[in-house]
Amino acid sequence: MSETLRRSMLFVPGSNAAMLSTSFIYEADAIMFDLEDSVSLREKDTARMLVYNALQHPLYKNIETVVRVNALESEFGRSDVMAMVKAGVDVIRLPKTDSLQDVINMEMMIEQAEMEFGRDLGSTKMLAAIESAMGINNAVAIAHGSKRLIGIALGAEDYVRDLRTQRTPEGTELLFARCSILQAARSAGIMAFDTVYSDSGNEAGFLKEARHIHNLGFDGKSLINPRQIELLHNVFAPSEEEVEHALAVIEVAEHAERQGSGVVSLNGKMVDAPIIERAKWTLERAKSGIKR
Amino acid sequence: MEILQRSYAGTLESSDLLVEVSPAPGRSIEVEITSSVEKQFEPAIRNVIMSTLDQMGVSAIRISINDKGALDCVIRARVQAAVMRAAKGVHCHQLVWGAI
Numbered sequence: 395m396s397e398t399l400r401r402s403m404l405f406v407p408g409s410n411a412a413m414l415s416t417s418f419i420y421e422a423d424a425i426m427f428d429l430e431d432s433v434s435l436r437e438k439d440t441a442r443m444l445v446y447n448a449l450q451h452p453l454y455k456n457i458e459t460v461v462r463v464n465a466l467e468s469e470f471g472r473s474d475v476m477a478m479v480k481a482g483v484d485v486i487r488l489p490k491t492d493s494l495q496d497v498i499n500m501e502m503m504i505e506q507a508e509m510e511f512g513r514d515l516g517s518t519k520m521l522a523a524i525e526s527a528m529g530i531n532n533a534v535a536i537a538h539g540s541k542r543l544i545g546i547a548l549g550a551e552d553y554v555r556d557l558r559t560q561r562t563p564e565g566t567e568l569l570f571a572r573c574s575i576l577q578a579a580r581s582a583g584i585m586a587f588d589t590v591y592s593d594s595g596n597e598a599g600f601l602k603e604a605r606h607i608h609n610l611g612f613d614g615k616s617l618i619n620p621r622q623i624e625l626l627h628n629v630f631a632p633s634e635e636e637v638e639h640a641l642a643v644i645e646v647a648e649h650a651e652r653q654g655s656g657v658v659s660l661n662g663k664m665v666d667a668p669i670i671e672r673a674k675w676t677l678e679r680a681k682s683g684i685k686r
Numbered sequence: 687m688e689i690l691q692r693s694y695a696g697t698l699e700s701s702d703l704l705v706e707v708s709p710a711p712g713r714s715i716e717v718e719i720t721s722s723v724e725k726q727f728e729p730a731i732r733n734v735i736m737s738t739l740d741q742m743g744v745s746a747i748r749i750s751i752n753d754k755g756a757l758d759c760v761i762r763a764r765v766q767a768a769v770m771r772a773a774k775g776v777h778c779h780q781l782v783w784g785a786i
Contacts, residue, residue: 411696411697411699411701411702411703411756411760411763411764412699412700412701412702414760415701415756415757415760416701438779439767439770439771439778439779440695440696440763440764440767443763443764443766443767443770443786444759444760444763444764444767446763446786447759447760447762447763447766448759448760448763450759451757451759469779470779473779473780473781476781476783477781477786480783510783511783
């Protein structure tokens with residue numbers, strides 16, 4: 395699995411020049427420019443040109459860039475992909491991925507653009523957003539659909555509409571979709587990303603959802619407000635106690651290895667390979683911050 | 687690229703600019719710049735406009751911009767979009783790759 399941190403992916407409307415000019419100052423793990431739902435039909439062309447030029451600006455050279463393009467079936471999708479690949483985007487986010495064929499079609503389009511503009515073949519990654527009941531049913535096939543995929547993501551607003559329900563503070567209506575996405579992503583060895591929390595003024599509600607998806611095992615979440623970045627990173631950061639425990643696990647494991655002993659224990663609890671692996675992972679995460 | 691009709695791109699919001707382009711009667715490039723940072727950056731803004739038009743192969747145009755402190759990448763994007771709208775009308779999504 396990739397070690398790249400993608401806890402926070404900040405959505406930035408592609409048609410908003412002011413936001414495009416400042417979003418690099420926020421410390422999100424990735425900036426996700428949107429050409430799809432946040433852009434009105436009559437500004438699709440201008441948003442495409444704004445993002446195309448912003449991607450090439452030195453301000454965005456040191457941050458991972460993702461662009462949510464319009465569906466290939468729309469009149470905008472193909473031009474979006476061509477422009478973003480030419481500009482050197484890191485990741486193309488597919489909207490409304492319902493089937494393996496959607497992934498294959500996008501991969502072919504990206505490959506064509508890479509060849510046309512002299513980009514390294516395979517250098518443009520993909521992120522598939524699943525936003526329907528059919529997409530959830532096909533999550534495993536989608537997740538295994540391309541080597542370019544860094545992960546799959548849940549798009550909840552369209553999904554709950556498809557289910558004929560609505561989002562609730564408890565998130566019960568999304569549990570099946572979240573678990574399906576996580577299972578599919580892990581079986582393919584890629585990342586899983588949660589949907590946006592749209593009530594940006596409700597910090598308590600955001601934190602509750604962030605802890606929930608972190609506990610489920612998600613790697614990150616799409617965000618719509620920069621204020622949510624630090625809150626989310628803090629949820630994903632290990633606590634001091636977890637770091638101390640991880641250090642102790644590594645120490646006893648190394649001691650046991652030197653002694654040639656197979657099984658060891660720490661405070662009366664067995665320490666085996668999965669525990670050691672988790673301790674290493676905790677220390678890796680601690681490099682980007684300890685929980686406050 | 688030939689300017690066939692009047693077109694606009696952009697907004698008058700902060701960090702953005704409004705670009706208006708139209709056919710030039712004299713087959714020349716006429717540039718008019720109004721900017722909130724005109725004193726410091728007028729030559730730089732003009733350079734971005736001229737290099738963008740040059741790259742797009744535009745040799746006859748009347749272009750007027752009202753800038754509200756946009757970055758050079760935003761200026762370039764708005765000029766490109768306005769020119770494509772003026773040259774291609776409803777086909778402005780069919781990009782001319784060598785021109786951008």
